[in-house]
Structures are given as C-alpha cells and as structure tokens.
Amino acid sequence: MTWSDRIRVLERGWLSSNNIVFLDEDGGVSVVDTGYVTHLDETIRLIDQAREGRPLRRIVNTHIHSDHAGGNAGLKALHGCEVWIPPGESELVDLWDEDRLSYRRTSQLCPRFSYDKLIHPDDVLRLGGEDWRVLPAAGHDHAMVMLWCERLGTLLSADALWQKGFGVIFPELAGMPGFAQQKATLDLIGQLQPRRVIPGHGAPFTDVAAALQAAHSRIDWLMEEPRRNSDNALKVLMAFKLLEARRLTLADLTAMVRTSIEGNAAMQVYYPHDPEAMAAFMAEQLVKAGAATREGDAVVAVA
Numbered sequence: 191m192t193w194s195d196r197i198r199v200l201e202r203g204w205l206s207s208n209n210i211v212f213l214d215e216d217g218g219v220s221v222v223d224t225g226y227v228t229h230l231d232e233t234i235r236l237i238d239q240a241r242e243g244r245p246l247r248r249i250v251n252t253h254i255h256s257d258h259a260g261g262n263a264g265l266k267a268l269h270g271c272e273v274w275i276p277p278g279e280s281e282l283v284d285l286w287d288e289d290r291l292s293y294r295r296t297s298q299l300c301p302r303f304s305y306d307k308l309i310h311p312d313d314v315l316r317l318g319g320e321d322w323r324v325l326p327a328a329g330h331d332h333a334m335v336m337l338w339c340e341r342l343g344t345l346l347s348a349d350a351l352w353q354k355g356f357g358v359i360f361p362e363l364a365g366m367p368g369f370a371q372q373k374a375t376l377d378l379i380g381q382l383q384p385r386r387v388i389p390g391h392g393a394p395f396t397d398v399a400a401a402l403q404a405a406h407s408r409i410d411w412l413m414e415e416p417r418r419n420s421d422n423a424l425k426v427l428m429a430f431k432l433l434e435a436r437r438l439t440l441a442d443l444t445a446m447v448r449t450s451i452e453g454n455a456a457m458q459v460y461y462p463h464d465p466e467a468m469a470a471f472m473a474e475q476l477v478k479a480g481a482a483t484r485e486g487d488a489v490v491a492v493a
C-alpha cells in the first residue's frame with residue numbers, strides 16, 4: 191500500500207470540520223470541506239501553508255452543514271475557486287432558504303455561497319492524482335456523501351464515521367427517517383473495508399473495524415430509545431454554540447432551545463414545555479461535562 195503525499199489533512203476541532211487538501215496533478219489544489227465561518231482566517235492560513243503557492247481551484251463539500259461549508263464564501267471570494275456540492279440541498283442553496291437549510295434551526299452561521307457543480311453518488315472525482323468515488327452517506331444528513339479511493343483503501347467519511355461515533359442523526363429530529371440510513375451507511379463502509387479513514391472531525395485512523403463496531407452499537411442504542419438522539423442533539427448544539435460564542439447567558443440558551451424545538455418536530459414531542467427549564471438543565475450539563483464554568487447566569491467555555 192502506498193499512502194499519497196498529495197493529501198494533507200488539516201485536523202481542526204469540533205467547531206470546524208477537518209479540511210482535506212489535495213495537490214492535484216494539474217498543478218492546482220482542491221480542498222474538501224472548509225470549516226466554520228468564525229475560523230475562516232485560520233482556515234485560509236492553513237490552506238495557504240498546505241498549498242505551497244499552488245492555486246486553490248476547487249472546494250468539494252461532503253455536505254453543507256455550517257462547520258463544513260462555513261469557509262466556502264470567503265475562500266471563493268479570495269481564490270475565485272469553484273464550489274462543488276452534493277445535489278440534495280442545491281435548490282435550497284440557490285434560494286438560500288435559511289429556514290430549510292440547517293442554519294437557522296441550529297442557531298449556526300454560514301455565509302451565503304453559490305456552487306458551480308453538483309457531485310452525484312457514483313461520480314468519480316480526480317483529487318490528488320487519484321480516483322475518488324462519491325458514495326451516498328445518509329443518516330447524519332440526508333444529502334451527505336463520502337469519498338472513497340479504492341487504490342489507497344482510504345475513505346473520507348465526513349460525519350458518517352468518526353473514531354468514536356458519528357454525527358447527530360438530524361433527519362430524525364425533523365420527523366424524517368435517519369437511523370436506518372445511518373445503519374446502511376455503516377454497512378456500506380463495512381463492505382468497503384477501508385484501511386484508513388479520514389473523518390470529518392478528529393484524527394485519521396486505521397482501526398476501522400473497532401470504530402465500526404462502536405458505531406453500530408451506538409446506532410442500535412439510539413434506535414432503541416429515539417429520545418436519546420434528541421437529547422444528544424441538544425447537548426451537541428449547545429456545546430457547539432458555546433465553542434463559537436465562548437459565553438452564553440441563560441437567556442441565550444433559552445432562545446436556542448426555543449429555536450431548536452420550533453424547528454424540529456421530534457423535539458416538540460420530547461420537550462413540549464418550559465424551554466427555560468430545559469436551558470437551565472443544559473447549562474448544568476455543560477458544567478458537569480467540564481465544557482463550561484458558571485459565571486452568574488452565564489456559562490463560559492473552558493479554554
């Protein structure tokens with residue numbers, strides 16, 4: 191097995207997805223996913239380092255959540271590069287329909303961008319001098335895709351498989367199926383038998399069987415009691431916002447809980463009353479988890 195020196199994984203954190211930079215054979219550069227908008231300066235700097243003077247020609251998005259597409263607009267304005275996205279939400283992007291895109295109901299930011307090309311499941315993209323097949327990866331997001339390079343045995347798994355777990359199953363929150371799709375995506379990954387996974391968040395890993403096993407147990411656990419997915423989503427959304435804002439008052443948290451409930455049918459079932467009490471509970475959870483400390487009626491992110 192040879193591992194490509196034309197791929198550079200810029201490992202970020204949880205607010206920003208990883209950026210995977212490909213040195214293409216035409217002398218240009220492609221980047222898969224562009225991070226969250228508040229990290230744009232850092233994203234530009236890291237990509238500049240990785241591209242070593244080559245021109246950035248294209249952005250490829252695995253999906254258009256704010257932490258994967260937040261740098262699209264800024265990078266496109268700076269480099270004049272193309273943006274390629276999966277087809278599932280392209281009409282919403284055309285209209286920039288924030289109510290139906292995920293940004294409003296997650297209380298997250300994503301500057302408006304336009305795209306130049308759609309990548310469909312089964313398309314083969316030439317990235318870093320290798321063929322990468324676009325594979326469907328519904329579950330976390332109905333329109334998400336993964337990229338698979340058979341020759342390198344390498345999978346860009348986006349938020350379908352991390353070393354520990356996977357992304358929130360968002361469709362289920364809106365009353366759409368997602369659990370079965372996530373199981374099918376995990377099965378597909380199992381069939382590919384990747385030797386290396388480059389996830390959307392966290393370091394690349396090679397113990398794929400262990401990660402898959404853990405992910406299978408997790409999806410079964412969520413399916414057993416779907417409320418767990420909602421509880422987890424709320425926790426993840428609050429933790430994400432805390433990373434972005436660093437400090438959130440109880441009023442901020444209450445507004446977020448309210449927005450989440452309004453935008454997600456499942457949450458209306460689970461949390462019908464009292465967003466303020468829910469917000470207070472979430473604040474307590476953030477402190478308990480060691481993510482935040484209390485300051486009066488606010489929680490502040492632990493540095």
Ligand SMILES: [Zn+2]
Nearest residue numbers: 255331349357
């Ligand atoms: Zn995502």
